[in-house]
Amino acid sequence: MNLVEMLRDEAREAPRSGIVSVVDHARGRPDLIPLWVGEGDLPTPDFIRAAAADSLAAGDTFYTWQGGIPDLRQALAAYHARTFAKAYAAEEFIVTGGGMQAIQLALQAVAGAGDEVVYFSPAWPNFPAALGIAGGRPVPVLLDFSENGWSLDIARVEAAITGRSRALFVNTPANPTGWTADRQTLKALLDLARRHGLWIIADEIYTKFFYGGDRAPSFHDIAEADDRILYVNSFSKNWAMTGWRVGWVKANPALKQVFENLVQYSTSGVAEFMQRGAQAALEEGDGFIREQVERAHIARGRVSDILQATGRVRLARPEGAFYLFFAIDGIEDARAAAIEIVDATGVGLAPGTAFGAGGEGFFRLCFNRRTDQLEEAATRLARWIGERRSGHSTISSKR
Secondary structure (H helix, E strand, O other): OOOHHHOOHHHHOOOOOOOHHHHHHHOOOOOOEEOOOOOOOOOOOHHHHHHHHHHHHOOOOOOOOOOOOHHHHHHHHHHHHHHHOOOOOHHHEEEEOOHHHHHHHHHHHHOOOOOEEEEEEOOOOHHHHHHHHOOOEEEEEEOEEEOOEEEOOHHHHHHHOOOOEEEEEEEOOOOOOOOOOOHHHHHHHHHHHHHHOOEEEEEOOOOOOEOOOOOOOOHHHOOOOOOOEEEEEEOOOOOOOOOOOOEEEEOOHHHHHHHHHHHHOOOOOOOHHHHHHHHHHHHHOHHHHHHHHHHHHHHHHHHHHHHHOOOOEEOOOOOEOOEEEEEEOOOOOHHHHHHHHHHHHOEEOEEHHHHOOOOOOEEEEEOOOOHHHHHHHHHHHHHHHHHHHOOOOOOOOOO
C-alpha cells in the first residue's frame, strides 16, 4: 500500500520549497555566506528576550487569551497609531502563531475549495501554496520588470478576476522583488476590490523597510472602516524575531470573535511569555527598527554597485523590503546556477524559480546583514560572473 496516495490530493501536491533544495545542498559549508532566506543576521534584541524570560520565570505558562493578551493587543493599537497617525482599538487585533498563520486564518475566513485569489508574481511562495492546500486556486498576475523597477498593470489584474474570485492578495513592499505600490496604485486596487466585491488580504510586513521615507504607502492611508481588508503581519522582520513565530491579523472589530474562533480551532493561542516579548518589541523597539532599516539601506547600495559594475547583471534597486532580485546575462536555469554559484563561491542565493511565474532566470539575495559580509559575497559573485563570461564555470576556492 502506498500511504502517500491515500492522502488528500492537496496535501500530496504541496510543493517542496525551491529554496530548501539549494540550502540542503550547501548546508554545513565552512565558508558559506547564506543570503537565501528572508532573515537578517542579528539575534532578537536583549530587551525583547528579557521580557519573555521574565514572563517565563514568573510562571506564565498556562492557557491564555485566544486572541492575544490585552496588553499586547493594546500595544499593537498604539504601534499602529504611531505608524499611521490614526486611532486604533485593541479589538481590531488578533495575535497569531506567526505571519504564516495570519495568512492561513485570513484565507480560511474568505476563500475555500474552488475559490480563486489573485496575487502578484514573482511572489513569496508560501501564500499560493497555502491557498492550494486549502483547495483554492491561486491566480498569478505578472509584475513587469524594467531598469526602472517592477510595476503592476491594473488592467491585467482586473482581467484576472472571474466569478470565482474572492480576494486580492497584496504584498507591498514585496518579497522577492521589492516592488512597492504607491498610493495611486493602492487606490486603484481598492477601487477594483470594491467594484467586484472582493476582499483584500494586505501583507504589509515590510512597511518599515522602505527607502523613500519613514514607511511605505499603505492601505491604512486610504481605507474606510467598512472596507473588506484583512491585514496580516509578523514580528519576524522588524524586530529580528523570525524564530518566535508571533504575528497578527488586523481586522474590523466586528470580525473579532470569528478570528478568535479560528485561532481556537488551530493553535488555541500563542504562549503568554512569547507575547510579553512581542509587547516589549512594540513598546521599546522603534530605535532598533530604524537601525536595521538604515543598515539595510547602506547594504542595498553597496551590493547593487558591485554587481552592476560587472556589466552583466540586470537589477532594479528595490524600493522596499530587503531583497535584491537580479538576473545574470546568459543564465536561464536559476536553480542549476544557484547550485553552481554556491559550490564555486560559497554564496547562497535563492533561485528565482522558487518565486513562481516571472522569476525564471532571477536570483534573490537577502541584504539584511553586515555590510562587510555582503561586500565579500558580492565580490565573490562578481568574480564568478566575470570568469563565467571568459569561459570558466567555476572559480578557485582559495580566497
